[in-house]
Amino acid sequence: MSYTELTVWTRGIIMDKEGRDIVNSVAASARLEGKFAQAMENYVDNPDRTNCPTRKYCRVSDSVIENELTYENEQPNIIVLVEGTMVKGWDYMRGMPPGGTLVINTHYTPEYMIRFVPGAERLAQLVCVDAAKLADHKWLYYRLGELGLDRLSTEGAAERNKSIAPDIAAPLIAAVVKTTGIVKMATIEPMIANKHAFRLALEELHIMPLNPVAA
Amino acid sequence: MPTATEVKKRTVRINGCVAAAQAAKYADVDVITAYPIRPYTATMMALAQMVANGELDAEYIVADSEHSQLSIAHGAASSGARVFTGSSGVGVQFAYELYSPISGSRMPVQMMIADRTLDPPGDFGSEHTDALSTRDMGWLMGWSCDAQEAFDNHLMAYRIGEDPRVLLPQMVCQDGFFVSHITSDVELPDSGQVKEFLPPYKHPYPLDPRHPVSHGPQIMPEQGPPLQLERARAMEDSMAVIEQVHDEFANIFGRRYDPWIEEFMTDGAEVVFFLQGAHAVTARFAIQHMRDKGLKVGLVRLRTIRPYPTDRVKEVLSKFKVVGVVETNMGLGSVSSGGVLYSEVCAALYESQQRPLVVSFMAGMGGEAIVMKEFYWMTQKMMEAQKQGKIEKRTHWVGFEE
Numbered sequence: 001m002s003y004t005e006l007t008v009w010t011r012g013i014i015m016d017k018e019g020r021d022i023v024n025s026v027a028a029s030a031r032l033e034g035k036f037a038q039a040m041e042n043y044v045d046n047p048d049r050t051n052c053p054t055r056k057y058c059r060v061s062d063s064v065i066e067n068e069l070t071y072e073n074e075q076p077n078i079i080v081l082v083e084g085t086m087v088k089g090w091d092y093m094r095g096m097p098p099g100g101t102l103v104i105n106t107h108y109t110p111e112y113m114i115r116f117v118p119g120a121e122r123l124a125q126l127v128c129v130d131a132a133k134l135a136d137h138k139w140l141y142y143r144l145g146e147l148g149l150d151r152l153s154t155e156g157a158a159e160r161n162k163s164i165a166p167d168i169a170a171p172l173i174a175a176v177v178k179t180t181g182i183v184k185m186a187t188i189e190p191m192i193a194n195k196h197a198f199r200l201a202l203e204e205l206h207i208m209p210l211n212p213v214a215a
Numbered sequence: 216m217p218t219a220t221e222v223k224k225r226t227v228r229i230n231g232c233v234a235a236a237q238a239a240k241y242a243d244v245d246v247i248t249a250y251p252i253r254p255y256t257a258t259m260m261a262l263a264q265m266v267a268n269g270e271l272d273a274e275y276i277v278a279d280s281e282h283s284q285l286s287i288a289h290g291a292a293s294s295g296a297r298v299f300t301g302s303s304g305v306g307v308q309f310a311y312e313l314y315s316p317i318s319g320s321r322m323p324v325q326m327m328i329a330d331r332t333l334d335p336p337g338d339f340g341s342e343h344t345d346a347l348s349t350r351d352m353g354w355l356m357g358w359s360c361d362a363q364e365a366f367d368n369h370l371m372a373y374r375i376g377e378d379p380r381v382l383l384p385q386m387v388c389q390d391g392f393f394v395s396h397i398t399s400d401v402e403l404p405d406s407g408q409v410k411e412f413l414p415p416y417k418h419p420y421p422l423d424p425r426h427p428v429s430h431g432p433q434i435m436p437e438q439g440p441p442l443q444l445e446r447a448r449a450m451e452d453s454m455a456v457i458e459q460v461h462d463e464f465a466n467i468f469g470r471r472y473d474p475w476i477e478e479f480m481t482d483g484a485e486v487v488f489f490l491q492g493a494h495a496v497t498a499r500f501a502i503q504h505m506r507d508k509g510l511k512v513g514l515v516r517l518r519t520i521r522p523y524p525t526d527r528v529k530e531v532l533s534k535f536k537v538v539g540v541v542e543t544n545m546g547l548g549s550v551s552s553g554g555v556l557y558s559e560v561c562a563a564l565y566e567s568q569q570r571p572l573v574v575s576f577m578a579g580m581g582g583e584a585i586v587m588k589e590f591y592w593m594t595q596k597m598m599e600a601q602k603q604g605k606i607e608k609r610t611h612w613v614g615f616e617e
Contacts, residue, residue, distance in 0.1 A: 028228075042257070043396045044339055066500040069393045069493060069584040 010082035099213030110208030163193035170194035171201030231394035232257035238369030245296035285313035292322035295421030304331030318353025323376035340582010393493035484513030486597035501590035553610030
């Protein structure tokens with residue numbers, strides 16, 4: 001029986017959709033594969049406040065999810081930092097069981113980034129991907145107009161681009177799926193709007209193997 | 216008003232807030248009044264998108280506060296419109312003045328409540344205190360435990376509230392986050408089914424310059440009691456209508472709900488949980504696990520609290536030895552010094568020949584999920600009470616005791 005928790009750390013409003021797209025696409029793919037899955041992406045962490053750290057959660061299980069009403073993932077196996085500077089400052093690694101995966105959106109290497117990771121001994125791998133380079137350096141600039149509306153606490157209702165992962169979420173999803181196998185590549189790829197960035201990322205991941213879990 | 220576009224039955228994955236908005240769309244509401252407060256905001260946003268996309272032809276009015284929101288809803292309903300509004304937490308409180316006038320003028324306004332803890336502190340979590348504090352204002356009221364039930368309850372509430380024998384407003388409540396922001400599969404019906412179930416709304420005495428009527432005039436004190444009695448009778452008479460509407464709903468949509476109480480694994484149960492809303496989801500899992508271990512525990516979920524099914528509660532709960540009321544609301548200084556459900560349960564049981572012990576649990580406060588081990592702990596407390604033949608104390612604060 002397998003049960004996997006994925007927690008995405010992102011920034012309120014400016015990268016809110018990016019975080020949501022990751023958990024929603026993974027959960028939707030898992031359900032297509034006949035698994036039980038949940039994505040929670042719009043609640044406690046004040047997603048309507050600009051730049052504030054917010055979390056998005058996803059759970060994938062072979063059996064029915066009994067802790068359906070528990071908001072936070074208590075033991076995340078996979079953590080994604082949608083914005084690289086989030087690597088410092090708080091303990092996003094808390095609760096991670098041994099053998100976890102950390103994916104960071106950064107142009108730095110894992111060898112450089114690992115010094116900032118609290119409790120890195122729990123990681124089986126640290127994965128760095130330069131999502132902004134692979135997607136579009138100007139992705140945020142294009143969203144400025146709707147971000148202005150989003151500041152009015154519209155909870156994403158003002159977003160014009162309703163497609164899944166048109167921007168930096170695409171390479172991050174590629175990194176999660178390729179390095180963890182939480183869902184099958186063939187299931188999730190058709191959902192991704194920015195297929196170009198998704199495929200580029202599959203070739204351009206910087207993976208640092210760490211402590212594998214003893215079998 | 217033109218009817219909603221013809222749509223075929225389909226299953227979608229949506230949360231409780233969107234399910235409520237979908238129900239309003241299917242009900243082809245005429246006027247929506249809105250003012251943002253989380254978690255209700257998600258319903259307001261979904262409706263705004265439907266109106267903007269042309270899926271729903273309705274007046275969409277963003278008020279300057281919840282008080283205005285309900286005032287506009289009152290006015291719109293008085294002119295004969297089918298009205299949809301909603302709020303959460305302190306928003307529900309700010310509109311308090313309007314609840315009695317709306318039910319007193321017998322306007323079947325529908326209000327979606329996505330529960331939120333009252334301040335302080337500013338907490339997004341679900342406690343039922345916001346809506347429960349208005350429970351005696353003449354609004355029909357009940358809780359859903361998932362998005363499908365929320366959708367269904369909204370449709371049924373319009374049908375019940377608009378029945379000429381009832382004509383009362385409805386609060387259709389769902390737990391904030393636990394229902395409002397968790398997605399699940401929801402079957403949206405054929406528009407034809409809804410047309411069959413919910414006829415277009417026609418208020419008998421709308422404000423109309425061509426046929427002048429008076430609404431809400433100043434009256435003399437002796438004119439008050441008959442009006443109050445009439446409202447009280449409407450609430451009582453609604454019980455038969457509620458049962459009839461649930462039957463018709465089952466016949467048309469194929470989902471049958473007991474209008475008052477859901478019993479889960481109560482066969483042979485000696486101790487039972489009594490609660491409203493979403494925590495039933497975890498309770499069911501916990502009870503299954505405890506049943507596997509041979510514990511005689513079950514669940515009784517209240518689906519409608521206003522009108523309160525006194526006789527049914529008495530009949531059902533008298534079968535058991537101990538009832539554990541899971542409050543999820545605050546009744547500071549109340550009968551049990553815990554929540555307000557305790558007194559509702561005890562009052563219903565007073566006339567019973569076989570009264571179970573009743574204990575109140577303050578759990579899920581602040582919108583915390585009630586986790587499996589807390590249900591196990593509460594069951595232990597109930598079993599100890601059963602063994603000793605008396606309760607240790609009326610109210611336990613779960614998580615604050617050994």
